[in-house]
Amino acid sequence: MKAFITILIFCSFFSLDAQDHPNLILTPEGVKSIRTSQGKIPLFDRTVEAARNQVDAQIEMGIDVPIPKDLAGGYTHEKHKSNFFTMQKAGVLFQITGEEKYATYIRDMLLQYAEMYPTLGKHPAERSYARGKFFWQCLNDANWLVYTSQAYDCIYDWLDKKTQKKLNKELFRPYAEYISIENPQFFNRIHNHSTWGNAGVGMIGLVMNDEELVDWALNGLDIKVPGDFVKDNDGGAIQLEGQKEAGFFAQLDNAFSPDGYYTEGPYYQRYAMYPFLIFAQGLANKKPELGILDYREGLLIKAVYALIDQTNSAGEFFPINDAQKGMSLASRELVNAVSMAYHYGGKDAELLSLIEAQNRVPLNDSGLSAASGIASGDTKPYSFESQELTDGANGDEGAIGILRSSDLTLMMKYAKHGMGHGHFDRLGFLLYDGEKEVIQDYGSARWVNIEHKDGGGYLKENKSWAKQTVAHNTLVVDKDSHFDGNVEAAEKSSGTPYYFSSSDNVQLVSAKEMNAYDGVQMQRTMAVLDIEELENPLVIDLFSVLAPEGTRYDLPLYYLGELMSTNQKFKTNNDLTPMGNNDGYQHLWLEAKAELTDDVFRMTWFNEKNFYTMTSAVTEGDQALLTRIGANDPNFNLRRDPGLIHRRTGGNTLFASLYEMHGSYNYSDEIPNNSFTSIANLEVLFDSEEYAVIEFKLESGEKYVFAFSLSDKSEESNHKIEFGEMGLEWKGPYEFKKSTK
């Protein structure tokens, strides 16, 4: 308590009333509230304390502003990165505590940057389409500016005019010009790179009252991108087809769907959210007349919810498209985003449970608001709901469907391609049991920022393996990736949502893909069913294809865990060669193969503590291939994960499978429970262009039938089909019932 009193006394020297700044993320009123609540809001106090420890340690170490040299992971890169994080925190601490050592630290560091800046050319590393100065790419220079402008705002009024002017003129204005008008191919895109650029330039413009910079940031540059910039380093187009506008508003118009889904997927959305939200906070504070938080019906807040909803039980994002697995709600970007959504989005008490798990808050009005809510005991658990999130600026370019039921989370993707970071994975899916992957998406082939691995950037196996269709849980036709692996072709269309329903005991998603292969129509229908005889919800997977006779289908399933047993005779290979030369097959070993017999193919695996069984209907001539990732991998960049490919040659066909999560086992009592599947049989009763009907039988004797109308999804339509000596009548897109046959 003594420390606080000392601080408050000290603070009395330093009145906020006569000041303009801070006015970007902190405001004079906000700072007042923070000061008066010190010692009363535990989570906020802890976060202040943690920040103080970090910044004090950095101050102790002294300032280092090295000549830029390294790529990500290298010393100079990581040092400049840590500098901007530290300055941002130091700025906040200066405002909260009034201790001048924090302001002095920022000023001295900025002066060193100001000395160095005019002497720098482009960063020596030449690999980026938009080389930065402090960093190898403008993107990181923009990161620096987004954080540093916040620090600068916090000490702006404290600086003497001369220093202010020097920094404005010799560091910040030229810096902002470099990443905007000098690099329009970076600044004027519809892309997360540009979002950072727009935010950095806009925020420093707000701090310096430089309206020109703010205008560039909001509305883009009236400069044509030189014609020699066509693609970025990830293969993404610099100019989107038909793109007319640029700048922050254009990002908001184009990057998100009305549901808040971001076409690059949650990993990049997380990254992009920070500049979107932090710049928006600055605009809300300084230019309230723009109504930025109400823009597109509160899009930015919706986007935070969309991010939260794209996670497993551990808060880890679905690793679709280029995404490093394990990125989660614990990230610094989400610490900012969730508190902001709480503060500006109506104080939704369910968000507080996520903030409690984050165990830190941003040091600003939002963070204080969230920490106060928690201290008041307002927290409610977050309800993760089944939902469809549309893609495309107008919400009419595909979607992802998320089905949840107790510990089960299933996600199917039928969205847009996702630009340069997209994967060729139309109609792919992933399945979680709590936080555990049951059917995995590989994610990206990359170790972000780890210099050992090609400087921490994308590895060449990202393109040759991770983006290819065979690396995903979706259909490969004739061993080619969707759209022949061509990003531009993939960008021209999206998957087609067909039906989505999340009623209590039948949850269902169905979508079509008409463009991935010429002359091939695909439709996948996945259902999550609560079945009273089973321990957990059951997943039905119906993959329907219309294609010419003689088409070769490979349907991969990337199960995670150790194979326990199958009902088929696999012949293992003792001489492994890559399964192909391209489209990802060059990275697969064929460990074993079976010519499928019997009515069903059944395989059980074990992962950590639980058992999982796939049961698939077998058609004559079907094969199963057990694969292992790792061929043609000279630098050991790929994980040696297992896979299963269901192979079939034919014309119009239906792949029907069930996925069951069951049982448990732990290593200290060694007692398995329910380690065998409860599914006795699975049969395709009817398969046409219009309908798919299956029946499955449990070991306990019950039979269930599931029927789906593939071409008429009206809730009012009546359907009647006959097969064998039986028939089925129902109303609406689907029927699910106990079979009385």
Next chain:
Amino acid sequence: MKAFITILIFCSFFSLDAQDHPNLILTPEGVKSIRTSQGKIPLFDRTVEAARNQVDAQIEMGIDVPIPKDLAGGYTHEKHKSNFFTMQKAGVLFQITGEEKYATYIRDMLLQYAEMYPTLGKHPAERSYARGKFFWQCLNDANWLVYTSQAYDCIYDWLDKKTQKKLNKELFRPYAEYISIENPQFFNRIHNHSTWGNAGVGMIGLVMNDEELVDWALNGLDIKVPGDFVKDNDGGAIQLEGQKEAGFFAQLDNAFSPDGYYTEGPYYQRYAMYPFLIFAQGLANKKPELGILDYREGLLIKAVYALIDQTNSAGEFFPINDAQKGMSLASRELVNAVSMAYHYGGKDAELLSLIEAQNRVPLNDSGLSAASGIASGDTKPYSFESQELTDGANGDEGAIGILRSSDLTLMMKYAKHGMGHGHFDRLGFLLYDGEKEVIQDYGSARWVNIEHKDGGGYLKENKSWAKQTVAHNTLVVDKDSHFDGNVEAAEKSSGTPYYFSSSDNVQLVSAKEMNAYDGVQMQRTMAVLDIEELENPLVIDLFSVLAPEGTRYDLPLYYLGELMSTNQKFKTNNDLTPMGNNDGYQHLWLEAKAELTDDVFRMTWFNEKNFYTMTSAVTEGDQALLTRIGANDPNFNLRRDPGLIHRRTGGNTLFASLYEMHGSYNYSDEIPNNSFTSIANLEVLFDSEEYAVIEFKLESGEKYVFAFSLSDKSEESNHKIEFGEMGLEWKGPYEFKKSTK
């Protein structure tokens, strides 16, 4: 509180004073204490409550005593197993609560067993050398008797005389005879199987006051094992060479070293401890004149400590010999053992921290004692210390050496073979970073009790892979396993401890192996050093060999994680074939190979959150092979783990390596710290039959020299050697110092 009052009133009907039983594990006095402490000792109350829930649920389901049919994992096996666990708990609950439903449940179940028993021949499964009746092996029948005798003791005085007599005569006496005199090849061994047999027979003898059974249990049978029983199903000898005695005392004399180490290793020690300790408790209660807990200077309590000390930070046992990984202090056997060691071993408050982590106690005097200690706030953290645990009945047949320093745990094995469950792994080691494996031991190839995997028993890959030398982190000569993979040959000798020291900043273990290969002498010296410039302790590994020129050495290292980088040029294979035909090589794929150049071979890998680097001195002609387990594995029984083999052809030689644990990275902030090794170089300065001297240099410039005397370990000897233009003098077995060269 109301429930307790009801119970106490009810209990007044049921006085303990006039009774003999229970007198095995529970005693009338103990039961009184338990009853009076109800509601006062939280951990004990919780355990009672949990037991009550379990047993009530079983009572609710009704009694099922099925005709024996299945192997482990199958219904009848698991049902009989769950029956004995439930009866044991029900017996205790009857004593604690006085509720007759528990006694009735046991009686009714026993009567069903008594009906069935006389009708049974041997179990239909024929795979065991000693087939049981309820189970496929006598071992499990003995398990049943150890638990059931406790239940029987609890209701013995409650039963009417007629039922008592019927059960004694028609069930228990013939049951005890079957697993003893009818199966001497099971009962009369020095082996954990016989420990269970001895305990079961002895305990039921104590309950029934059948002194003949108690005598057989304590002193073995005076029956010769029929000559056709030579080996058990695991290849272990039925009669040990020179074995004269059998029975419980002989087990105590032979199974443990004076340090409490059990030659089969901790996984089996854990399993064997339960019958050792539970029978000993019965003997302590009923035959205090035997002084069983003081036998061999308190051996049984020492053995509990030895078990505790053979774990990583998660309490998981070192998976040496046949051992399923993940078995830990959380197991039911250790729940009993640790509380008993607390109660009978001097109330060591450090044990309470382990019992707190177990979060349950046995429902007897020991458990009450431990739970009371915790409730009184006596708990202290357990200090895991570096130590050498000798093997052999007299402590003169090898040892294991355990070195610990902050998060680092290193274990080197130079013990006896470990009988039928031993692996050919002399001088092998394993290394942990907290609970994480850095250098792993494969463990056994088995999924205990999981029926999918060959009924839950040992898989054939256990012998063909897991036991072989190349599956371990130790030297393979000319591609043959130690002792040519012959258990009897291996049993004839042990490793030879040479030097062990655990002073503060240099911890050191050195041992020799003179018998594994004809004409080859091996000595491994491993040191754990605290070095001020490094984040974590550093490991030195010096493997010295004396052998004829032209010998082919393979030194495997089973690192766990993803390979980050190496300083060598590896050529990867795109056509994988098994690396050999036998001795485990048939299960290895060769993924990549390098002809080693440069002074050192350096390899960094990443596992979960941390980086690890091996630095090895290179001799001309050395090769490095990156391997993957999984060839010749038709049923997918083996994990696809990576390995590294350092290959050299030569005569006398020294393999010198350093293992460094460093840095960190997490997936939600993506910032790597200290991801590169701090070791700049490593050089062998001197290598002879008498000495090994290395020098390593840090990136920060400091150099360190480590010298070791391989043949004179006297602390008093002075050593002087010269090499190049330098020399080194020191006193005692080793020298470690900053080098001033």
